[in-house]
Amino acid sequence: xxxxxQSPRHEVxxxxxxxxxxxxxxxxxxxxxxYRQTMMRGLELLIYFNNNVPIDDSGMPxxxxxxxxxNASFSTLxxxxxxxxxxxxxxxxxxxxxxxxxxxxxxxxxxxxVV
Amino acid sequence: xxxxxxxxxxxxxxxxENLTVYCNSSSVFSSLQWYRQEPGEGPVLLVxxxxxGEVKKLKRLTFQFGDARKDSSLHITAAQPxxxxxxxxxxxxxxxxxxxxxxxSLTVIP
Numbered sequence: 001x002x003x004x005x006q007s008p009r010h011e012v013x014x015x016x017x018x019x020x021x022x023x024x025x026x027x028x029x030x031x032x033x034x035y036r037q038t039m040m041r042g043l044e045l046l047i048y049f050n051n052n053v054p055i056d057d058s059g060m061p062x063x064x065x066x067x068x069x070x071n072a073s074f075s076t077l078x079x080x081x082x083x084x085x086x087x088x089x090x091x092x093x094x095x096x097x098x099x100x101x102x103x104x105x106x107x108x109x110x111x112x113x114v115v
Numbered sequence: 116x117x118x119x120x121x122x123x124x125x126x127x128x129x130x131x132e133n134l135t136v137y138c139n140s141s142s143v144f145s146s147l148q149w150y151r152q153e154p155g156e157g158p159v160l161l162v163x164x165x166x167x168g169e170v171k172k173l174k175r176l177t178f179q180f181g182d183a184r185k186d187s188s189l190h191i192t193a194a195q196p197x198x199x200x201x202x203x204x205x206x207x208x209x210x211x212x213x214x215x216x217x218x219x220s221l222t223v224i225p
Contacts, residue, residue, distance in 0.1 A: 004157075031211050043158070043203065043215040055210055091157050095211075104148075104213065106157025 006092050006107035013114055018080040021110045024073055025094030033104065034067055034077050035091040043091070049075065082114045118142075119206055119216035127222040128194055136189045136219045138204035145207050147187050149178055150215075152201040158215075194223045 005024040013019050025032050033048040047057040052069045060067070064083070069075040079086055089111050095104040119140045128134055138147070146165040150158035162171050164180035164187060171178045175198075177190040187204055204216040 033212065035215075042217050045208075045212055045214055048210075048212045050211055056208075056212055093157070103160045103163075106159070108155070109157055 004092055004094050004105050004107035006090075006110050008110060009108065010111045011113070013082055013112075015083055015114055016081045017114075018078065019082045019086075019112060019114075021077040021090050021092075021112070023075045023077070023092030023107060025075070025092070026096075026105055027073065028096060029094035029105075030072070030097045031095045031104075032069060032075050033093040033095075034075070035093065037089045037091060037109070038087075046077070079112075082112075084114045087112055087114050119204055119214060121202075121204060121216040121219050123219060124217065125220050125222075127224065130195060130223055130225050131193050134191050134194055134221070136191075136202055136221070138187045138189075138216050140185050140206060142206070143184050145184070147180060147184075147207075148205045148213065149187070149189055150203045150205060152203060153199075158201075158203055191221075194221075196223045196225050199223050 004026055007022045030051050034046040035043050036046055037043045046059045047067045048055055049069045065079055067077045089109045091106050091109045093104045093106045095102050119138055122137045146163055148163045149161045151161055152158040162173055162178045164178055167182045167184045169180045175192045179188050191198055199222050202219045205213045207213050
């Protein structure tokens, strides 16, 4: 298996532009998580899905952020409009059903820079 | 969100030294995981501890879960440059999600 695949790896955009981050989880995994990592705040959970359904989006910072999972093999995280404070590394992770203690696998992340 | 505080935040040691990293919370967790993250990569799972007082060993790494399941420690014996990285603990939420600690950045100097 290729692991969790995120695209793009790097994104530089101007303030006010729409940004879409993409994630392909590992086949057979039914939970998907979006995290944001910064030096100041560490790894923050933004939203997670079980069986393609958003379960908890309380970590989404503002209405400018939205996430979708139209099917079991694809998820997007969209920021519209983007702001400089959104600059961070965004990670997607997936995990197989079987309880919380099962291993979560992370993608390599998308480094977003908003100028 | 259950807050997980890790200490120290940064640690720089010489090769061959021992070290301990701590993960503390006021919340009780059903289980806790430790991850290591290298630059430019996502975190990778090292271990899961589920029982209060549990001790797990992974080569030179020893993980312990506190009796009250509110804290955990990671001890590395005879650290090597390959141990360099960001060490993260993660505790379960009320659902299927997990929250990460503040992280400990370890540098092992050859």
